[in-house]
Amino acid sequence: MMFKNFSILIFSVCVFISCNTEQKPLSVTPDDYNNAVDKVTEVIIHDIFSPPVASRIYAYSNIAAYEVLAQNHPEYNSLAGKLNGLGETPKAENPAVNYDVAALIAQMEMAKSLIFSEDRITEVRDSLYKTWEDQNADELVASKAYGLQVADHIKSWMDGDNYKQTRTMPKFSVNADNPSRWQPTPPAYMDGIEPHWMKIRTFVLDSASQFKPVPPPAFSMEEGSEFHNQLMEVFNVRNEMTAKGDDSEEAAIAKFWDCNPYVSTHKGHLMFATKKITPGGHWIGIVKIATKKNNADLMETVYAYTKTSIALFDGFISCWDEKYRSNLIRPETLINQYIDDSWTPVLQTPPFPEYSSGHSVVSGAAAEVLTEIYGDNFQFDDDTETAYGLPVRSFDSFRAASSEAALSRLYGGIHYRAAIDEGLKQGRQVGQYIVSNLHMKNDGEALSHSGN
Structure with missing residues (x-):
């Protein structure tokens, strides 16, 4: 009897060990993808990429992931033939490929190739590889091979976007003889950032100038002129905010939407x-907030990131095309020269021409795409800036958030009214064009949502 029970025990242990050494299917959750995108944001901040260049990093890495997943989700369309110059994405030939894993690998590989601090992405990737290898080595090998194959396909396409060529183009020349033209601003007096960004190939727009805004008001320092009135509005709004104190609503809005990677701080003779x-x-x-609130699966999550990042990318190209065409001087420069040499804006002035407002353009473009996906009454709490010591702000819609983001530039003292209003209009035109012309879902783009 004792021998029989012992045999049963040995058999049970063997079955247990066998079951637990058996390879398990690999899985990737929406949170895994969110974490990967968060890591990209962390590296972008660490490496201090400019806003236009950052949009390129987000876009290509998300597109790579999307192209992998779209092969396994017939309700979603490949972007081949839909984005300028993008050819057909390779199909997976190995039936052992796990598309979710391959998508995350493609995203990480693209991101790693686009940033400086590659080790920060590599560390996360290698940790995932170790976990996946322990779970199912065969599936990892097949998925890795396909993910890298798609990443190579996207890299080959990306190489034709003219980015590399713009790296060796001349710096922006400041025209100091023309009082209306942009000049470097304090405290760092940096050169104009990305003066050739309009030469980058767009994704969906026909050209950088497709949604060229109306020209800004004619430069004039004559009292009563439209331009002078808008300059004085910036000056007066700042003074009114000073009278209200640092805790005013206007100051809170300005700081919440600052998002300036070039802020410099002086300590003695040093600048940080x-x-x-x-x-x-x-x-x-905000995409992360929306997808989590909607309990999005992995495919929907990647879709929302991808379409929004495409809108941001084309929005920056459209905006930068106008910035270096109109080449308009910033309010801070004129106020210091003609009105009050001790005046400073609430926000540090970014290093590029004034018109149109970059925040206004890209916020308008992103909001249109997110509105298409999740509807016009999607309430959300934006905690994006809590890492920088700023409180959560709540919005009733993406468009409401984009309007506040645009207005923040007036409160910040860095843009005239025309750049804000026309920039928001410009961005919404970009976003609406993408909504109308980039069809990524077979059954319409809108998703059921829980934002009301």
Whole structure:
């Protein structure tokens, strides 16, 4: 009897060990993907990429992931033939491929190739590889091979976007003889950032100038002129905010949407960079908030990131095309020259021309895409800036958030009214064009949502 019970025990142990050494299917959750995108944002901040360049990092890495997943989700369309110059994505030939794993691998590989601090992505990737290898080595090998194959396909397409060529183009020349033209601003007096960004290939727009805004008001320092009135509005709003104190609603809005990765702080003879999220990074954070609130699965999550990052990318190209065409001087420069040499804006002025407002353009574009996906009454609490010591702000819709983001530039003292209003209009035109022309779902783009 004792021998029989012992045999049963040995058999049970063997079955237990056998079951637990058996390879398990690998899985990737929406949170895994959110964490991967968060890591990209972290590296963008660490490496201090400019807002336009940051939008490129988000876009290509998300597109790579999307192209993998779309092969396994017939309700979603490949972006081949839909984005300018993108050819057909390779199909997976190995039936052992796990598309979710391959998508995350493609995203990480693209991100790693686009940033400086590659080790920060590599560390996360290698940790995942170790976990996956222990669970199912065969599935990992097949998925890794396919993910890297798609990443190579996207890299090959990306190489034709003219980015590399713009790295060796001349710096922006300041025209100091023309009082209306942009000049570097304090405290760092940096050169104009990305003066050739309009030469980058767009994704969906026909050209950088497709949604060229109306020109800004004609430069004039004559009292009563439209331009002078808008300059004085910036000056007066700042003074009114000073009278209200640092805890005013206007100051809170300005600081919440600052998103300037070039903020410099002086300590004695030294200057330090205060690293912050970019405008695009803020909207990528809003995508995370929306997908989590909607309990999105992995495919929907990647879809929302991808379409929003495409809108941000084309929005920056459209905006930068106008910035270096109109080449308009910033309010801070004129106020210091003509009105009050001790005046400073609430926010540090970014290093590029004034018109149109970049925040306004990309916020308008992103909001249109997110409104298409989740509806016009999607209430959300934006905690994107809590990492920088700022409180949560709540919005009744993406468009309401984009309007506040645009207005924040007036409260910040860095844009005239025209750049804000026309920039928001410009961005919404970009976003609406993408909504109308980039069809990524077979059954219409809108998803059921829980935002009401």
